[in-house]
Amino acid sequence: MAQQQPIFVLPEGTQRLLGRDAQRTNILAGKVLAETVRTTLGPKGMDKMLVDNLGDIVVTNDGVTILKEMDIEHPAAKMLVEVAKTQEDEVGDGTTTAVIIAGELLKQSEDLLDMDIHPTIIAMGYRQAAEKAQEILDEIAISDIDTEMLEKVAMTAMTGKGTEKAREPLAEIVVKAVEQVADNGEVDTDHIKIEKKEGAVVEDTKLVQGVIIDKERVHQGMPSEIKDAKIAILNSALEVKETEVDAEIRITDPNQMQAFIEQEEQMLKDMVSKISDAGANVLFCQKGIDDLAQHYLAKEGILAVRRVKKSDIEKLSKATGATIVSNVEDLTSDDLGNAGSVTEKKVSGENMIFVENCSEPKAVTILVRGSTKHVADEIKRAIEDAIGVVAATVEDGQVVAGGGAPEVAIAKRLKDYAESISGREQLAVNAFAESLEVVPKTLAENAGIDSIDSLVDLRAAHEKSTTMGLNVFNGEVTDMKEAGVIEPKRVKKQAIQSASEAAEMILRIDDVISSSGSGDDAAAAAAAQQQMGGMPGMM
Ligand code: ADP
Ligand code: MG
Numbered sequence: 332m333a334q335q336q337p338i339f340v341l342p343e344g345t346q347r348l349l350g351r352d353a354q355r356t357n358i359l360a361g362k363v364l365a366e367t368v369r370t371t372l373g374p375k376g377m378d379k380m381l382v383d384n385l386g387d388i389v390v391t392n393d394g395v396t397i398l399k400e401m402d403i404e405h406p407a408a409k410m411l412v413e414v415a416k417t418q419e420d421e422v423g424d425g426t427t428t429a430v431i432i433a434g435e436l437l438k439q440s441e442d443l444l445d446m447d448i449h450p451t452i453i454a455m456g457y458r459q460a461a462e463k464a465q466e467i468l469d470e471i472a473i474s475d476i477d478t479e480m481l482e483k484v485a486m487t488a489m490t491g492k493g494t495e496k497a498r499e500p501l502a503e504i505v506v507k508a509v510e511q512v513a514d515n516g517e518v519d520t521d522h523i524k525i526e527k528k529e530g531a532v533v534e535d536t537k538l539v540q541g542v543i544i545d546k547e548r549v550h551q552g553m554p555s556e557i558k559d560a561k562i563a564i565l566n567s568a569l570e571v572k573e574t575e576v577d578a579e580i581r582i583t584d585p586n587q588m589q590a591f592i593e594q595e596e597q598m599l600k601d602m603v604s605k606i607s608d609a610g611a612n613v614l615f616c617q618k619g620i621d622d623l624a625q626h627y628l629a630k631e632g633i634l635a636v637r638r639v640k641k642s643d644i645e646k647l648s649k650a651t652g653a654t655i656v657s658n659v660e661d662l663t664s665d666d667l668g669n670a671g672s673v674t675e676k677k678v679s680g681e682n683m684i685f686v687e688n689c690s691e692p693k694a695v696t697i698l699v700r701g702s703t704k705h706v707a708d709e710i711k712r713a714i715e716d717a718i719g720v721v722a723a724t725v726e727d728g729q730v731v732a733g734g735g736a737p738e739v740a741i742a743k744r745l746k747d748y749a750e751s752i753s754g755r756e757q758l759a760v761n762a763f764a765e766s767l768e769v770v771p772k773t774l775a776e777n778a779g780i781d782s783i784d785s786l787v788d789l790r791a792a793h794e795k796s797t798t799m800g801l802n803v804f805n806g807e808v809t810d811m812k813e814a815g816v817i818e819p820k821r822v823k824k825q826a827i828q829s830a831s832e833a834a835e836m837i838l839r840i841d842d843v844i845s846s847s848g849s850g851d852d853a854a855a856a857a858a859a860q861q862q863m864g865g866m867p868g869m870m
Contacts, residue, residue: 423719
């Protein structure tokens with residue numbers, strides 16, 4: 332009998348998990364990840380301190396920030412991190428919610444798997460439930476949105492994020508900023524610049540109708556303040572172009588040298604004249620400005636800033652109405668933008684250029700202040716979340732109540748819907764409904780309130796109204812719409828959708844094949860073991 336040769340399909344050292352083992356490990360990884368961010372949910376959620384390998388510290392309550400800073404290895408856990416990132420990109424808030432729901436969907440699926448329900452059936456049931464959940468959300472959404480409602484949306488997003496002292500003024504600032512840059516009901520949040528400087532209290536955070544540039548004027552001889560500014564924006568250098576090839580210029584007599592220098596001087600002088608003739612008294616240049624040109628600009632009384640970031644150049648153009656010009660020769664008065672004032676100001680010992688009081692600017696800046704770097708960072712994240720939710724609300728014109736209200740409302744209707752479904756998918760739809768209840772449960776837990784009692788009360792209250800949620804400050808079930816705890820519909824829509832998609836995807840995996848990285852000790856050990864086991868005679 333011929334000895335059978337072993338067949339190697341996969342390279343040596345490849346690790347493989349199959350069937351239930353693969354599912355169990357993936358589910359476990361997802362659950363562990365969700366557990367990690369769970370304690371941060373809601374106004375009473377705790378913060379996490381993250382320390383990277385350089386010793387840099389981030390203190391935050393923001394789901395996606397935590398997950399981004401953590402060094403996550405497990406592939407299934409990485410998929411949940413993606414859920415958080417998508418949520419962040421699409422709406423800018425609800426990242427913790429999305430991950431917690433995904434974790435709970437996975438946890439619930441374990442029970443179903445134990446009942447021998449096939450993973451594809453579970454995934455299908457989840458898909459059905461997720462689609463139905465979207466319909467329900469549309470039904471319970473609230474559509475009468477005014478400025479006050481927008482401010483409530485902003486405040487809800489900032490609750491528990493270190494903004495407590497100044498939640499109302501900050502919400503006002505955020506709403507004003509979003510309304511300012513809104514264009515036909517569309518909001519490009521890139522047009523709201525957030526500039527952050529520590530060294531002052533949160534209450535000093537302010538909205539600037541224009542742009543703040545973290546730079547100083549290029550020359551001390553220039554004015555540090557210009558009223559009624561006429562602004563030129565240049566995206567090329569204000570220099571005499573160096574010859575492209577290494578041309579050698581032979582100078583034979585000193586007069587020639589002199590003429591050469593004079594010619595260069597004249598060219599720079601002409602460039603500056605072009606700018607002053609156009610009527611500009613402020614110049615923002617994306618590239619460098621020659622020393623001599625700086626001198627001439629100063630002589631003309633023009634305030635100039637060089638090496639301004641491309642993104643800032645674009646914002647400046649949006650805010651002031653100036654055209655970005657590539658060739659100074661082409662500059663005319665039509666290209667200039669306007670601002671009430673351009674001023675160099677000291678903020679915490681550093682000079683910054685304030686381009687302010689633009690009329691009807693399409694780009695604005697929020698100058699975020701905080702006593703220390705860590706405080707300012709966390710305030711900035713809270714403001715970013717608030718901008719995201721207010722923008723989503725302005726665009727969609729629809730909100731839902733918070734405090735677990737929509738989750739309970741959807742769960743209730745999903746359970747009714749499950750009755751109409753035959754077969755084992757029904758169990759999956761029910762599991763989906765229960766998974767959504769993890770949101771109010773977690774809000775309660777994090778506030779030290781009995782989560783089972785709260786859920787019972789919430790379910791009862793939902794017999795009458797869809798806006799009943801949990802007030803985490805007193806543990807009572809209240810009408811969240813009246814309490815002013817409001818969230819954009821899009822946050823919930825996106826959270827439910829991406830959580831469900833991630834859970835479905837993880838459930839459908841029954842084979843994890845990991846190639847061994849070179850430094851992977853575990854894989855190497857496994858490979859060594861295999862080799863030893865495979866050649867007993869050699870020992
Ligand atoms: P996420 O990253 O998911 O946005 P948060 O920590 O911001 O996580 O918590 C959001 C949850 O907190 C939402 O369910 C929201 O409705 C709830 N919430 C916010 N403010 C209140 C409040 N005052 N009372 C009860 N729940 C609140
Ligand atoms: Mg939030």
